[in-house]
Amino acid sequence: GQNIDQPTEMTATEGAIVQINCTYQTSGFNGLFWYQQHAGEAPTFLSYNVLDGLEEKGRFSSFLSRSKGYSYLLLKELQMKDSASYLCAVADSNYQLIWGAGTKLIIKP
Amino acid sequence: IAGITQAPTSQILAAGRRMTLRCTQDMRHNAMYWYRQDLGLGLRLIHYSNTAGTTGKGEVPDGYSVSRANTDDFPLTLASAVPSQTSVYFCASSEGQGSSNEQFFGPGTRLTVL
Numbered sequence: 001g002q003n004i005d006q007p008t009e010m011t012a013t014e015g016a017i018v019q020i021n022c023t024y025q026t027s028g029f030n031g032l033f034w035y036q037q038h039a040g041e042a043p044t045f046l047s048y049n050v051l052d053g054l055e056e057k058g059r060f061s062s063f064l065s066r067s068k069g070y071s072y073l074l075l076k077e078l079q080m081k082d083s084a085s086y087l088c089a090v091a092d093s094n095y096q097l098i099w100g101a102g103t104k105l106i107i108k109p
Numbered sequence: 110i111a112g113i114t115q116a117p118t119s120q121i122l123a124a125g126r127r128m129t130l131r132c133t134q135d136m137r138h139n140a141m142y143w144y145r146q147d148l149g150l151g152l153r154l155i156h157y158s159n160t161a162g163t164t165g166k167g168e169v170p171d172g173y174s175v176s177r178a179n180t181d182d183f184p185l186t187l188a189s190a191v192p193s194q195t196s197v198y199f200c201a202s203s204e205g206q207g208s209s210n211e212q213f214f215g216p217g218t219r220l221t222v223l
Contacts, residue, residue: 099151
């Protein structure tokens with residue numbers, strides 16, 4: 001079967017760095033996405049990785065290792081507005097997105 | 110209109126009633142999707158459409174139907190609602206089905222079936 005695993009909840013301090021991990025087992029792989037979802041709102045796109053390595057975009061970076069079925073999202077200089085759920089999704093062999101349940105990130109002052 | 114709109118924002122529905130959730134996008138995207146999001150679960154694909162005139166079944170299609178008469182609109186119909194269809198429903202679109210195409214989401218419809 002297809003499976004995306006990520007921690008249910010994480011807590012971090014304002015100004016710090018946090019890493020949210022995602023492991024996956026899917027039928028085929030055509031890229032991995034990270035989305036941010038604030039409570040009561042729609043998911044919004046953060047990053048896309050299809051090749052191994054690190055993609056940096058401002059305070060956010062995303063890493064992929066296809067051989068390990070592993071990705072992480074790194075958030076630096078945390079701000080209170082970063083409190084949200086972070087969703088990992090993998091495009092399978094049919095290019096359909098398989099979604100993890102999301103990681104709720106709580107930022108404390 | 111900017112992006113994707115969904116209607117209604119929320120709805121309480123009696124079991125057995127028919128309901129259509131509306132979704133409209135103005136980005137001229139080819140592909141559209143319907144997901145449901147339940148607490149503790151990831152987004153689950155109900156139905157999708159790769160282009161106007163075509164539709165396909167996702168992971169959880171039973172009890173739902175869709176149509177794609179034109180590029181902009183992608184309504185989702187519950188023929189006879191049941192309590193297990195209580196959920197938040199998101200419509201999304203992307204330029205195509207290619208791997209790098211990010212999906213843009215509507216604001217969601219919160220549906221409660223009693």
